[in-house]
Amino acid sequence: xxxxxxxxxxxxxRCKGCEVCLDACPTQTIAMVDEVNGKGYHYMQNIHNACxxxxxxxxxxxxxxxxxxxxxx
Amino acid sequence: xxxxxxxxxxxxxxxxxxxxTDLMTDNVLSYCPGCGHGTTHRIIMETIEEMGVQKDxxxxxxxxxxxxxxxxxxIDMQQAAxxxxxxxxTAIKRLLPYKTVFTYQGDxxxxxxxxxxxxxxxxxxxxxxxxxxxxxxYGMTGGQMAPTxxxxxxxxxxxxxxxxxxxxxxLKITELLAQLPGTYFVSRQAVHTPAxxxxxxxxxxxxxxxxxxxRGMTFVEVVSNCNSGxxxxxxxxxxxxxxxxxxxxPLGDIKVDGELVKK
Ligand SMILES: Cc1ncc(C[n+]2csc(CCOP(=O)(O)OP(=O)(O)O)c2C)c(N)n1
Ligand code: SF4
Ligand code: SF4
Ligand code: SF4
Numbered sequence: 001x002x003x004x005x006x007x008x009x010x011x012x013x014r015c016k017g018c019e020v021c022l023d024a025c026p027t028q029t030i031a032m033v034d035e036v037n038g039k040g041y042h043y044m045q046n047i048h049n050a051c052x053x054x055x056x057x058x059x060x061x062x063x064x065x066x067x068x069x070x071x072x073x
Numbered sequence: 074x075x076x077x078x079x080x081x082x083x084x085x086x087x088x089x090x091x092x093x094t095d096l097m098t099d100n101v102l103s104y105c106p107g108c109g110h111g112t113t114h115r116i117i118m119e120t121i122e123e124m125g126v127q128k129d130x131x132x133x134x135x136x137x138x139x140x141x142x143x144x145x146x147x148i149d150m151q152q153a154a155x156x157x158x159x160x161x162x163t164a165i166k167r168l169l170p171y172k173t174v175f176t177y178q179g180d181x182x183x184x185x186x187x188x189x190x191x192x193x194x195x196x197x198x199x200x201x202x203x204x205x206x207x208x209x210x211y212g213m214t215g216g217q218m219a220p221t222x223x224x225x226x227x228x229x230x231x232x233x234x235x236x237x238x239x240x241x242x243x244l245k246i247t248e249l250l251a252q253l254p255g256t257y258f259v260s261r262q263a264v265h266t267p268a269x270x271x272x273x274x275x276x277x278x279x280x281x282x283x284x285x286x287x288r289g290m291t292f293v294e295v296v297s298n299c300n301s302g303x304x305x306x307x308x309x310x311x312x313x314x315x316x317x318x319x320x321x322x323p324l325g326d327i328k329v330d331g332e333l334v335k336k
Binding site for chain 2: 005006007009014016017019020022024041053055056058060062063064065066068069070071073
C-alpha cells in the first residue's frame with residue numbers, strides 16, 4: 001500500500017517559539033527543543049520522524065516559518 | 074525500501090507541498106509570538122496569489138499593531154489615519170474601480186475611532202472588502218478596553234473586568250453591519266486551527282470574488298487573540314478565545330448573497 005512520508009524544514013531563526021503548531025500536528029511528531037535561537041526562543045523541530053506532510057503545522061504558524069515536503073513510497 | 078529514504082530524499086523541490094507565499098515579504102513580522110495577525114496576513118496573500126491578482130490589488134493598512142502591514146504584504150498598499158481605512162478604500166476603489174481593494178483593521182481601529190467611516194462605507198455599499206481582526210482589545214497601545222471587550226473581561230483600563238453599567242455593552246459591529254443594505258457578504262471566522270484557517274481563507278476568497286460583482290461591501294471578521302494584551306501564553310489565549318470569545322462572537326456566515334442567514 002502506498003504510504004506517504006513527510007518532512008518539514010523550520011526557519012529556526014524566525015520561529016518565535018509560540019507553540020501554536022504543536023496541537024495542530026496529528027502525528028505529534030513535533031516539539032520545542034531545549035536549544036534557543038538567536039532571539040532566545042526555543043524553536044520547533046520534527047523530533048519523532050513521524051511527519052506525514054499534512055501541512056497542518058505550516059498552515060497555523062503565524063510567522064510562516066515552516067516548509068513542508070512529502071513523498072509517496 | 075522505506076529504510077533507505079533519508080531526509081535529503083524528501084527535501085527536494087519536486088516534493089514541496091507548502092511554503093510561505095512570496096506575496097509575504099521576507100521581513101520578520103513585528104507581531105508577538107502566536108498572534109493571529111501573522112496567520113491572517115499570510116492567508117490574505119495566499120488568496121491573492123491563487124487568484125492571480127497581485128498587480129491588481131490594493132490594501133489599506135490601519136493604525137494598531139498591523140500599522141506596518143505594508144512592510145509584510147508584497148502588494149500595493151497605503152496606510153490610513155486611525156479608523157479612516159474605509160474612507161481611503163472608498164476613494165481608491167472609486168478612482169480605480171477595476172482594482173480589488175481591501176482594508177485590514179483591528180477592532181479599536183474599525184469599531185471605536187473608525188465607527189463612522191465603517192458604518193457609512195457599508196451603508197453606501199462601497200465595493201470594497203474589509204478584513205476585521207477582532208481581538209477584543211487595543212493591542213498596540215497596551216491592552217486597553219475596546220468597544221468589543223467582553224463583559225467581565227479584564228484589560229488595562231478595566232482591571233476588575235468590564236462592567237456594562239459603567240462601560241457599556243460589548244459591540245457586535247459585524248452583526249450591525251450585516252443589517253445594512255449596503256453589505257453583500259458578511260462572515261465571522263478564526264485562524265487558531267488548520268480547519269479554521271482553511272475556512273477563513275475560503276471566506277476571504279469569497280469576499281474578493283464577490284467584490285467584482287459590484288453588489289456592495291464584503292466583510293470578513295477574524296476573531297483573534299491578543300496574547301500579550303490578555304496576559305496569557307499564545308496557546309492559553311487561543312483556548313480562552315474559544316471558551317469566551319466564540320460564545321459571544323459565534324463563527325460562521327452572517328450574510329450571504331445580500332441575505333441575512335444568521336441574526
Ligand atoms: C488619532 C489617533 N488616536 C489614537 C491613537 C493611539 N492608538 C494607536 S493604536 C490604537 C488602538 C489599536 O487597536 P486595534 O485597532 O484593536 O488594533 P490591535 O493593535 O489590537 O491590532 C490606538 C488607540 C492613534 N495612533 N491615533
Ligand atoms: S506536516 Fe503535518 S505531520 Fe508533518 S509535522 Fe506538520 S502537522 Fe505534523
Ligand atoms: S507556530 Fe511557527 S513560530 Fe510558533 S512555535 Fe511553531 S514553528 Fe515556531
Ligand atoms: S499586542 Fe496583541 S495584537 Fe499586537 S502583536 Fe501582540 S498579540 Fe498581536
